[in-house]
Amino acid sequence: MSAVLTAIVALFLIGPVLLSALAGVTANWFLGASAGLTLAWVVKVWDLYAHTIGLSLWLALCCLVCTLLLGVPAAYALARTPSRLARLLEELLTLPVAVPGIATALGLILVWGAVGDFRIHWTFLLIGHVLFTLPFMLRAVLAALRGAELEVLEEAARACGANFRQRFLGVVLPNIRGGILAGALMVTALSIGEFNMTLLLSTPHTMTLPVGLADSYASMRLEVGSAFTLVFLVLLVPPLVAMQALSERLGR
Amino acid sequence: MSLTALLQNCARSFPDGTRALHPTTLEFAAGSVTALLGPSGCGKTTTLRLLAGLAMPDAGGRVLFDGTDVTGLPVEQRGIGMVFQNYALFPNRDVAGNIGYGLEVRGVPKAERTARVAEMLRLTRLEGLGHRRVDQLSGGQRQRVALARALAPAPRLLLLDEPFGALDARLREALRAELAALLATLRITTIFVTHDQAEAMALGDQVVVMQSGRVLQQGSPRAVYQQPANRFVGQFVGTLNHLGGDRFCRPEALRPDPAGTLGGVVLVSFFEGGHTRLHLRPEVPGAEGEWVLNLGGTVPAAGSRMTLALDSAAVLHLPA
Numbered sequence: 001m002s003a004v005l006t007a008i009v010a011l012f013l014i015g016p017v018l019l020s021a022l023a024g025v026t027a028n029w030f031l032g033a034s035a036g037l038t039l040a041w042v043v044k045v046w047d048l049y050a051h052t053i054g055l056s057l058w059l060a061l062c063c064l065v066c067t068l069l070l071g072v073p074a075a076y077a078l079a080r081t082p083s084r085l086a087r088l089l090e091e092l093l094t095l096p097v098a099v100p101g102i103a104t105a106l107g108l109i110l111v112w113g114a115v116g117d118f119r120i121h122w123t124f125l126l127i128g129h130v131l132f133t134l135p136f137m138l139r140a141v142l143a144a145l146r147g148a149e150l151e152v153l154e155e156a157a158r159a160c161g162a163n164f165r166q167r168f169l170g171v172v173l174p175n176i177r178g179g180i181l182a183g184a185l186m187v188t189a190l191s192i193g194e195f196n197m198t199l200l201l202s203t204p205h206t207m208t209l210p211v212g213l214a215d216s217y218a219s220m221r222l223e224v225g226s227a228f229t230l231v232f233l234v235l236l237v238p239p240l241v242a243m244q245a246l247s248e249r250l251g252r
Numbered sequence: 253m254s255l256t257a258l259l260q261n262c263a264r265s266f267p268d269g270t271r272a273l274h275p276t277t278l279e280f281a282a283g284s285v286t287a288l289l290g291p292s293g294c295g296k297t298t299t300l301r302l303l304a305g306l307a308m309p310d311a312g313g314r315v316l317f318d319g320t321d322v323t324g325l326p327v328e329q330r331g332i333g334m335v336f337q338n339y340a341l342f343p344n345r346d347v348a349g350n351i352g353y354g355l356e357v358r359g360v361p362k363a364e365r366t367a368r369v370a371e372m373l374r375l376t377r378l379e380g381l382g383h384r385r386v387d388q389l390s391g392g393q394r395q396r397v398a399l400a401r402a403l404a405p406a407p408r409l410l411l412l413d414e415p416f417g418a419l420d421a422r423l424r425e426a427l428r429a430e431l432a433a434l435l436a437t438l439r440i441t442t443i444f445v446t447h448d449q450a451e452a453m454a455l456g457d458q459v460v461v462m463q464s465g466r467v468l469q470q471g472s473p474r475a476v477y478q479q480p481a482n483r484f485v486g487q488f489v490g491t492l493n494h495l496g497g498d499r500f501c502r503p504e505a506l507r508p509d510p511a512g513t514l515g516g517v518v519l520v521s522f523f524e525g526g527h528t529r530l531h532l533r534p535e536v537p538g539a540e541g542e543w544v545l546n547l548g549g550t551v552p553a554a555g556s557r558m559t560l561a562l563d564s565a566a567v568l569h570l571p572a
Contacts, residue, residue, distance in 0.1 A: 174344035
């Protein structure tokens with residue numbers, strides 16, 4: 001009974017995606033599969049939108065580096081600060097997640113929009129993505145820092161004679177790697193899929209994959225948009241699944 | 253190889269002003285093994301952390317190692333060895349990695365490090381377990397790894413926080429004997445925290461009894477047992493039988509004697525193997541509570557009356 005239910009739910013969730021992917025390889029969706037299958041739409045998508053895929057991957061990578069460099073030390077500092085202010089800050093971390101992406105985007109445009117050509121540079125998108133994903137990294141790392149009796153382990157490292165750099169690199173980081181990996185996975189997936197904010201931040205010069213996808217649905221034949229979905233699935237789902245598996249293995 | 257540690261007028265207050273430790277001066281002689289003994293919250297762990305450099309004394313307090321003021325030195329620069337409660341082994345390192353950590357951070361060359369780790373593995377009877385993950389060790393093995401890790405850099409002061417706290421009773425006694433033998437060979441100044449008086453007496457050649465942030469008595473286990481400074485110390489390090497007023501005695505000061513002058517009625521008896529522990533209701537004016545005495549052989553049944561003689565030299569006059 002539960003297996004049937006699971007299958008129905010899975011079909012409900014995945015069905016539309018599969019249908020869309022299928023539409024991407026039919027010559028004419030309105031005539032149905034009888035009109036024949038083709039890879040022409042996929043080729044067309046590649047020609048038109050390959051740069052959005054490249055930008056999305058590059059953006060996700062840069063966003064990951066930024067959130068790691070900012071998030072891990074910040075989480076450590078927060079976890080080690082006993083003050084009420086630190087607890088309040090922790091509570092406020094969810095705020096950028098709750099604020100609609102469009103509002104954040106408008107704010108960023110107001111602040112940076114008139115600063116030279118920054119508006120059409122990809123780093124403008126990066127700022128938005130880092131703002132949006134940093135809380136997720138912080139939360140994941142904070143959770144890891146709170147577990148694992150890390151404070152005692154650090155004291156033990158100090159008693160062994162380790163200075164701050166030695167114990168941070170040799171004891172703290174290895175023991176929170178599960179949290180860091182979980183955060184990294186979250187940040188990467190969120191950055192690649194982010195649409196709300198990116199739609200407003202992006203320009204024809206700086207178009208990410210999801211924005212390109214919306215663009216293709218809005219301005220091309222349905223089959224082109226569908227082929228894009230197919231490309232997205234083939235390109236991004238396997239690496240994300242692999243990363244998940246890796247993080248589970250290393251996180252143990 | 254060992255040093256004299258001195259806490260000079262060291263107090264430790266919480267932010268709200270309450271004292272974890274009242275101003276305390278304690279000397280730990282080179283090569284001695286000292287037990288800091290007391291109930292939880294008595295300030296014994298605070299004292300240990302002050303010595304380690306994991307906590308700083310309030311203004312005016314000083315920590316001296318061999319006469320050198322180390323008060324301002326953080327723990328990593330004091331060159332101590334420490335065994336933590338629950339051991340705090342690094343889960344990301346194997347047994348050898350844990351033991352060698354203190355050498356690694358000091359920049360000891362690999363060959364020398366490997367040799368020293370092997371020596372520590374031998375000393376703590378952990379041969380063959382060097383590459384074991386620490387979460388695959390038994391409680392007793394973990395304790396030995398923690399000890400080996402603390403000892404590997406050859407510290408001149410060894411601090412142990414409830415070293416047997418995480419072990420079951422039977423293992424405790426075996427490891428206690430083992431640690432005693434190890435400390436006797438190393439002759440390293442050792443200070444350990446415990447709430448278990450048997451442990452303190454067995455391992456320490458000095459016992460410091462603490463309560464509510466104050467040192468009540470410091471002395472050899474024998475002295476603390478035989479001449480406790482007050483009732484609390486007397487009760488904490490053993491059993492006291494009240495004889496009325498400020499007069500007390502240890503269970504072994506009472507013996508059955510038909511010509512004796514004291515009487516009591518047996519309430520209950522507990523067979524403990526080598527001896528039987530008797531609880532009596534004293535029939536002496538002014539004596540409060542129950543008396544305890546340990547007898548070999550057969551013992552009177554509950555409800556029967558016993559006549560006891562008291563070794564008058566063993567009477568303790570203890571203020572409240």
